[in-house]
Amino acid sequence: MSYAIEVKNLSKSFYSRKKQGFWAGIFARKYNEKKAVNKLSFTIKEGERVAFIGPNGAGKSTTIKMLTSILHPTSGRARVMGMNPAEDRELLAYNIGAVFGQRSQLWQHLSPMKSFELLAAVYDIPESTFKKRLKNLVATFEIGEYIDKPVRTFSLGERMRCEIVASLLHNPKVLFLDEPTIGLDVVAKAKIRETLKELNRREGTTIILTSHDAGDIEDVCNRAIIINHGKIVIDESITKLKAQYLSRKVIRATGARGKISVYEIDTKCMPLQAALADIIKKDDLVDLTIEDPSMEEIIKDVYSKSENISCSIKLRGK
Amino acid sequence: MVGKFLKFFGQLLKTSISNEYSLRLNFWIEVIFMAINNSFWVVTWLILFNKFGSVNGWGSEHIVLMMGITMATFGIYSFCFSGTADWLAGYIDRGELDTFILQPKNILLNVAASKCSPSAFGDFLSGLLFIGFSGLLSLSSLPIILLTLVAGCLVFLSMAIFVGTLAFWFKGVEGWGTQIFHLFLNLTMQPGSIYTGVVKTVLLFAVPAGIIAFLPIELVMNPTAWGLVKMVAIPLVFFAASVWFFYRGLRRYESGNNFGIRG
Structure with a gap:
């Protein structure tokens, strides 16, 4: 089995200006360095379901953003499906899907169907493939009831299911989910977890998930990478992790x-x-x-x- | 390749226009009031020109044509690419470019065409009306005016990209960047004949408001090959420079974690 993700010594620092006097601020500017991710190394095989967990500010979102081309690493190397996210953004985008719980791909005044049609053009999906794929996803995520209603009228759970469908239309090999169940009720959470597992079983999609909800991790993933202060604390299977603790x-x-x-x-x-x-x-x-x-x-x-x-x-x- | 690009661009425009048009009443109120607002500008200039006769060789017909060109070019720009001047700096400042970066398409085009301004449709319609009303529209001036609509749109887009991109380096550009962009817009709404000497050169080669404010009128009055070269080359150079500037800034992008939904 080949690797979906390979990360070697990946680091990301953010810089903020130090408070200085007026002239020093102009001529000898100094910066504070904050290491959000510090020499992270790990590999993820195709088809794995990995939880990327850690407390707030641990560096999970920063790592995912580097793996999805959003942020450029300060140093180190990352490969996603054999591609360098910092250099092969467009090519990589055809192979990955991303759901950021707090961000939307959907247009608020339009129906999800209109957003899906735009995404078909974004990912150059032929019409017949798009229709077939959408039909499957609509059935899997049970969104047929409200696919033609404006997104602004949706509950959070309904919106999140449509977000996941939007990120799966182009049949990505790797799916990144950052807090996909944030703010959802128990029933909506269970539905999303169940469909993600089903997707992984049926299509072999590699799933990388960050969440503060232990249920997401326990139900969906078979491996957990726990990071803190930008470094890996534990990299273990969920079964072993539970046994150990x-x-x-x-x-x-x-x-x-x-x-x-x-x-x-x-x-x-x-x-x-x-x-x-x-x-x-x-x-x-x-x-x-x-x-x-x-x-x-x-x-x-x-x-x-x-x-x-x-x-x-x-x-x-x- | 070109086919896929046009399909994407067409679909993106269709989606952003549909998003605005879903609130039909708002859409048409903005269109109508923008057209009324524009008419006040033209009436004011007409009153002044009727009182003073001409300004450096320009009569009332020239100012009406110039205003028509400004409104129509700004209308096209703002209807198709309102995501730039009004939104780009905010997206960068709040770390909201993620959605655009994640998609396998040109980031800048994706951002620019992601917003449509309904009032711009009012600008475009009133612009066309005043171009016709100027009395200077003829078979010989039509190609120059059409070329200006494209060149002017490119100039507005370039300026909006330049100003919005500053947000990669400075915080709060969303506020003062809009002021700079409107200052540029104001430069294109004054009778171009008032600009002479160094100011005229600056307004052509450094801050290319002249591409809209006076070059088209000069070409309609006296078409020259050099004038046409300037009309084509300057917007292209500015546009290329603004795109380079944006991608240079993009390396500094820091994503954010704000909640947000498109539209």
Whole structure:
């Protein structure tokens, strides 16, 4: 299997002027350097579904923008489908699709259909191919009901589904999604996650996703690259990531009178058997469940470890 | 290649016009009031010319033709490429060029033709009306006027690109850039015969308002090969320079994370 994305020592710095006196500002201007991405290296195989995650300002969006030709790297090398995003913008654009949750490709006073027709001209899609492709996407994303209504009348979920269809019309090999479920309700999120997985299964589209929503990552992706301060903290499969950070368990114990106590333990600090023995001794139990932490908690744990916060034992009741 | 380009350009224009025309009442109100506004300008000049006779050899028919040419060229520019003067600096300032960069088409054309100004249709219609009303439209002047419409449109577009592109280097260009562009527009709305000597040279070769303000009238009055060369070459050189300037600035582009929707 070949690589969809190859990144080697990729860096991006932003510069802002230092506060100086009037004359110094004119004749000896000085700048502050902010390294948004710092010597990032990774590869992504074709057909992978990769979550690119990190706290705000970690460098995820900057990296994606460098991979999609929007920003030029300060140094390092990137290849997307064998092309250099900084030099082959037009050629690369035919091969990638991008959905930025906060940006729209749709025209607000027009129907999505009109925007799709424009995109067919933008991507030089022959009419018969366009009609066939659109028919499939309309069925997959279930947007037939409102495809001819003005975008300004849409809910956020309806708009986002149309945004994804817009970015898939030209059948891209790689799809970048930056916060695709931002602001959506649970049902809309589930629908988008499900269709993205279906797309990957059916067409082998490589998916690169950034999100602050752990559900997006857990449901859609099979690998996670976690970055912080512009550097990779963890690059692991979602399964391994969960296993590695599953030392925390949430135990719900239901007493005879229906009273539920919730315990949280870290098995690295206290063996599960010992914790269970403690709980069983204390309560007159009728039911007991042991749960893994959610992806959100795992990510929180990873971040805190990257900040060198030490492990602590928690046994919390009620 | 050319076919695909024209198909894209045609579809983009059709979409941006449809986007504006979806609010029909707004569209026609803007068209009508712009035409009325333009008529006031011409009436004012006619009153002044009737009082003073002529200004450096120009009579009232010349000022009406000049105003007609300015309105029609600005109308074409603004109807097709309103995304430049009115929007380019803002897109750059707010980091909103992403959508255009992501598409496999010329970024500048994509931005420029992404907005249509309804009032520009009023400019164009009133421009055509005043060109006809000037009494100087004839078989011999028609090719010069048609050439001017294209050359003038290219000059407006170049100036808008130059001003908008400054946003790659300076913040807040959206505000003062519009002032600079309107200053340029004002230079094309004065009787061209008032410009003489160095000012005339500057307005032809450095700030090419003369391509619209006086060169077409001079060519209608006295067509010369050198005049025609200037009419073709100056806009092309300015346009090429503005495109180079834009792509030079684009390397400095810093994207943003604002929420936004087209239209």
